[in-house]
Amino acid sequence: MSIDRRRVLLLSGGAALAASGFGLASEHEYEKGGIKVEHPWLRTPRDGESDANFFMVVYNRADAPDRLIAVKSPDIGGFELHVAPHFAVTEDAIFFPVGSKVTLAPGGSYIRLSGIEKINPVGRGFELTLVFEKAGELRIEAAIDAPDAAHAHDAEAMERWEKAHRRGADAQGEEHRSGHEEMKGKGEAQPGAGEPQRAQ
Numbered sequence: 723m724s725i726d727r728r729r730v731l732l733l734s735g736g737a738a739l740a741a742s743g744f745g746l747a748s749e750h751e752y753e754k755g756g757i758k759v760e761h762p763w764l765r766t767p768r769d770g771e772s773d774a775n776f777f778m779v780v781y782n783r784a785d786a787p788d789r790l791i792a793v794k795s796p797d798i799g800g801f802e803l804h805v806a807p808h809f810a811v812t813e814d815a816i817f818f819p820v821g822s823k824v825t826l827a828p829g830g831s832y833i834r835l836s837g838i839e840k841i842n843p844v845g846r847g848f849e850l851t852l853v854f855e856k857a858g859e860l861r862i863e864a865a866i867d868a869p870d871a872a873h874a875h876d877a878e879a880m881e882r883w884e885k886a887h888r889r890g891a892d893a894q895g896e897e898h899r900s901g902h903e904e905m906k907g908k909g910e911a912q913p914g915a916g917e918p919q920r921a922q
């Protein structure tokens with residue numbers, strides 16, 4: 723129930739994820755056709771950049787191997803698979819053997835998302851569609867973490883990011899908050915509200 727409501731908010735408002743964001747590490751998982759994705763997250767682009775590395779843990783509980791063949795979102799320009807040598811891969815896909823647990827994490831394999839022009843603040847969510855060859859399309863919400871986050875929901879890195887971006891965040895935070903309340907009726911921010919929302 724609460725998850726559905728949050729998803730509806732996100733779909734209707736873009737930036738309108740629930741205030742709690744991804745503070746809780748539990749229950750952040752998605753499942754389809756025997757594929758389970760746990761704690762999908764990304765490192766938000768550094769200021770002035772538009773690339774974000776994306777990580778997750780994937781379990782294949784189906785009775786056949788599967789492959790990740792694409793990542794889709796209207797908010798990304800493209801994606802690249804960067805897979806560590808010990809991974810089972812083909813040229814253009816990540817391979818998930820039957821019964822496997824595959825971890826994409828900093829220092830190892832990751833997916834680089836490029837061409838990100840706008841993104842919610844750290845602590846919120848980023849919607850992506852993962853395309854598996856057999857399981858099909860799986861819509862997920864990746865937690866947006868700090869550019870130097872060591873793991874999903876890295877609270878210390880998030881705190882550093884918030885401190886570094888406090889001035890911009892305060893100025894924009896008011897806009898975000900009032901924007902959320904008015905979004906029910908109005909949608910986007912008021913005309914003349916100033917800067918467009920950016921990952922500052």
Ligand SMILES: [Cu+2]
Pocket residue numbers: 744747750760761762865874875
């Ligand atoms: Cu998570």
